[in-house]
Amino acid sequence: MVARELRLRSASDFDRVRTRGRTVSSRWFVVKALPNDVGHNRYGFAAGKRFGNAVQRNRAKRLMREVLRELHPHLAQGFDIVVIVRNNVPSDLTYAHVRPDIAELLRRVGLYHEARPCVVHSSG
């Protein structure tokens, strides 16, 4: 989980990032990023109604939050970032599947520069 100051809180913030932010996507996730004037990053997570029931939507959001919690110290600051899970993701998803996918998307959007992308992360 991410601390409250680092979360996107209002619907207007979400709409601004979703309409004007830069978008990259993979088979399972969509990442949108937009510079802000707060001085640090803020994160928002979304799972649509068609993704599954409440348990499956909460599960997906928690996995996304966990990935962003770990990657947050290594990211460029000053952006609002929205991570959206797509509806075709299998329901037996685990952290080991989610983390490389989102890290690759953040690298492609230019916020994440990992020295050796294939190495096992230290906090495992």
Next chain:
RNA sequence: GAUACCGGACGGGCGAUCGCUGGCGUUGCCAGAGGAAAGUCCGAGCUGCAUAGAGCGAGGGUGCCCGGCGAAAGCCGGGGAGACGCGUUGUCGAUGCGCGUCGACAGUCCAGAUCGGCGUGGUUCGCCACGAGAGCAACAGAAACCAUUCCGGCGCCCCCGUGCGCCGGCUGAAAAGGGCAAUCCUCCCCGCAGCAAUCUCCGAUCGAACCGUUUGCAGGUUGCUCGCCAAGGUUCGAGGUUGAGAGCAGGCGCUUUGCGCCCAGCCCGCUCGCGGGCUGAGAGAGAUGAUCGUCAGAAACAGAACUCGGCUUACGGUCCGGUAUCUUCA
């Protein structure tokens, strides 16, 4: 012992590191989703609106009997009308009996009666009132709901026909005795809406009242004066936002860093109904997660959103009880 079905209980435990939400005495400590939290099918609390009482109308209500629990919904136990299946009286049918499964079933008994029984409601416990109607049944069949006479047989009127009476018949769910109230209706019961309810505070904005003094370049109304308007200030009211708080997290009260009483669960003591101790989720883009170790272990359905009591639906695995079948041993 195995398999299947039915009913009930449990709904992973312990440990390590990182992280989240709330509280507190804040380098930390404590607490932190369910049996269904779900569907929203019922009933209550709570809140706002409406409302004298009563009646009429609309809409809704799974409604046998007895006993128990409950605030109510409803649940538990027993019994009955009735339905279906199996067995049995040689077979088929009818009927009777036995067993099993079910049993959302009010609107009556009696040939009839202003009487009586029974049921419902009211009651001053003496008794009183009410228990009334309508509709539907395709196709087939002679005939389908105040019955009827198509066919055959028998009997009677002297004989035939006609007629009358009795018996039988194909059809159909049902053939004169009823069926349907998960048809209308009658009896009985029910105010409407819901925490995105509702209440409080702050802001934009709007309205009303009052103030608006002296000097000087100082808004508009004719150049000036007065007056009026505008700007500004104060008070009151309206308004109700992507705002804040309450509702809201065991409850209530008080002399409010706390104390007292009460409620529920668990544990302990025991003089056996009392005493003591511990515990009580409360978010607001919405808190329970991640990586591992271990136990035989990769486990289903599934996430609190105002609260509580039920109903229904979903569910891997383990344990307990019952029934049926098979196998082994005695």
Next chain:
RNA sequence: CGGGGAGUAGCGCAGCCCGGUUAGCGCGCCGCGUUCGGGACGCGGAGGUCGGAGGUUCAAAUCCUCUCUCCCCGA
């Protein structure tokens, strides 16, 4: 989270309230005719678990219960 509505042929809809004949209409589809050919037109035809399961009834698209999917509204 709360409150409502709808599922019927490939598509859009009737029928449901008040149960009973073959579940009907328009567009679409198929075949034939017409035309040099196509369209239009005319004739004929196919296509339906009435979202799913259970119940009431002699009989259910219709009545009752449960369930699935979709849509709308409420700060």
